[in-house]
Amino acid sequence: MKRLATLVMMVLVGAGCAADAADEGDYALEDPGEESVAEAEQALYLYDYSASNTNSAANEANVKKKSISIGAGETVMIGTTVLPGTLFKGDTYLRLYNFLDKQVAYNDDAACNLNAGSLISFTSPYGTTESFELWGGCYGNDACGPNTVQIARRDPVVFSYSGQDTNNGTVNTTNKTYALKANQNVRISTCSYAAHGAKAIGDTVLRLYREIDGAWVHVAANGNTSACEGQCDLASLIQYTVPATGNYQVRAGCADAEECSGTVVLYRQ
Incomplete structure (x- = not known):
């Protein structure tokens, strides 16, 4: 069977992240995002x-x-x-x-x-x-x-944000909540090389919280990713294995008191 040679290519790459410890914050619960259609x-x-x-x-x-x-x-x-x-x-x-x-x-x-x-x-x-x-x-x-x-x-909930004075993503953040399933591997990023559709301008910081008994508990964070040296250094990438089905909240901010902006995407695997 002959195949057409014309291509539409879209290539993405990236790997690596570090989970940093951080304090829990108080933020309102938002509606969970819908799961992938397929x-x-x-x-x-x-x-x-x-x-x-x-x-x-x-x-x-x-x-x-x-x-x-x-x-x-x-x-x-x-x-x-x-x-x-x-x-x-x-x-x-x-x-x-x-x-x-x-x-x-x-x-x-x-x-x-x-x-x-x-x-x-x-x-x-x-x-x-x-x-x-x-x-x-x-x-x-x-x-x-x-x-x-x-x-x-990729989850259909993709959001853009801009921030300043977020104290490494602990205050004045933009928040989105997702319904995740146990044992899913999720990739949450502002790095275009790590996750197609993501974007970072400036030094972004991402944090992930899990809802436990009505309270948000901090479970993962990333400020700088090594997904692609020289290309994504100030962008963020969290890779996380979901321990239990429930609501998880992504909080997007900037390093220290700096100003930044980005587009956050979440991939489920």
């Missing part, structure tokens, strides 16, 4: 594969395929690197096709992550949930594997 339809672990002679994942006979359900307008990150639980050996290559057999995204090496793993970021342009097909292969005709492919789905 999350209930498919496990976020995709598949394992090994391959060879794939012609950079273009040889249909030798690639390893996986059907993926993506919701209307949903943004996903799919990779063999960066996302928790991913694994690659050798030089992987990923291609994504829509239901019309048209290639809509691809990635060879995750730029700025300085490794041979692959990471695709893609936003579905369709108004309904659709089925896509992922082709997993290797660069050129090399062999690669075993590889583990994971997917992260």
Whole structure:
């Protein structure tokens, strides 16, 4: 089956964060954000594969395929690197096709992550949930594997903010609350390289709180991420494994008394 060669590529990368201790603050509870449209339809672990002679994942006979359900307008990150639980050996290559057999995204090496793993970021342009097909292969005709492919789905609640005098995100913050499920891995970021759609201007700070018995308890924070050296140094990235189903609040601020702004995104995995 012949595939169209025209591409629409969107590549995102990033990894690494540090959780800093901080004091709990008092802020009002907000409405939880809705969960990803397609999350209930498919496990976020995709598949394992090994391959060879794939012609950079273009040889249909030798690639390893996986059907993926993506919701209307949903943004996903799919990779063999960066996302928790991913694994690659050798030089992987990923291609994504829509239901019309048209290639809509691809990635060879995750730029700025300085490794041979692959990471695709893609936003579905369709108004309904659709089925896509992922082709997993290797660069050129090399062999690669075993590889583990994971997917992260962006929450529809994306918010922008600007702040000043937030005392490292402890006062005067912009807050959003999300309903999260136990054992989910979440990525919360203002770093565009770590999370597609995120943005940071200035030195951002993010904090995460969990609602326990009506009170907000501080569970994670990040002020500077090493997701991409020289590109995202003052942006923030929290990676957190949810211990129990419930409400969790993201509080966005700035370092010390500085002024900053950003767009915060949360990916569920």
